[in-house]
Amino acid sequence: MLVDMTPSPTNTNLFLHVNHFAEKTDWLHAPMLAMANYGILLFFALLIIGWLYARRQSVAKVGAVVWSGLGTLLAVAVNQPLVHIFRENRPFMNLHDILVLGHHSIDYGFPSDHSTMAGAVATGLFLVNPVLGCIAVVFALLLAFSRVYIAVHYPFDVMAGLLVGAAVMLISYFVVRKLLTFVLTKLLNTPLRLLITAKPVHHEE
Numbered sequence: 001m002l003v004d005m006t007p008s009p010t011n012t013n014l015f016l017h018v019n020h021f022a023e024k025t026d027w028l029h030a031p032m033l034a035m036a037n038y039g040i041l042l043f044f045a046l047l048i049i050g051w052l053y054a055r056r057q058s059v060a061k062v063g064a065v066v067w068s069g070l071g072t073l074l075a076v077a078v079n080q081p082l083v084h085i086f087r088e089n090r091p092f093m094n095l096h097d098i099l100v101l102g103h104h105s106i107d108y109g110f111p112s113d114h115s116t117m118a119g120a121v122a123t124g125l126f127l128v129n130p131v132l133g134c135i136a137v138v139f140a141l142l143l144a145f146s147r148v149y150i151a152v153h154y155p156f157d158v159m160a161g162l163l164v165g166a167a168v169m170l171i172s173y174f175v176v177r178k179l180l181t182f183v184l185t186k187l188l189n190t191p192l193r194l195l196i197t198a199k200p201v202h203h204e205e
Helices: 009-023 026-038 040-054 059-086 113-128 130-149 155-187
Strands: none
Touching: 009 026, 009 130, 009 155, 026 130, 040 059, 040 113, 040 130, 059 113, 059 155, 113 130, 113 155, 130 155
16 A cells, blocks of 8 residues: 655654754764765675674674675665655655755655665674674764755654664564574585684684
């Protein structure tokens, strides 16, 4: 069932508060645009850091990193049908006389794909290492806020995206973790070993 969703008054008011804040903070425009457009690259960097950490810990941790990437792709795949079901226009299409910093196609905005990716990666990395996960959560919140700041999303768009990403990552990880660990353990006896562990061969039982 397709729904042409109209943002609630609360959602619109929250957006307008952020937009008014953006009007008064010219000095934040450039960093917010950079975060909104390229912040997703930070999560790739965090995944690499997570992998470097995990291969010094255990095969199970490496599995969590692997699924942090694969589960994020799954989360976006789950999110896409939701976007087309709810069919919510973006703020710059609904509202007049607002500050629009971001340029975006006129596709639908609820839930936010960027926030879905950020929420999924942050949740996955939290399973690898809580400290790394907390850093990723901070970046995820900044990315979500920046998407509202530049006027390509309403607040509820990014909140929903973060929740979708986190939920898909958690549920799917607990479904596949044993299989992932099994497969990666088998790969320890192949040339791919160096990607899975930093421990010398004689340390393995």
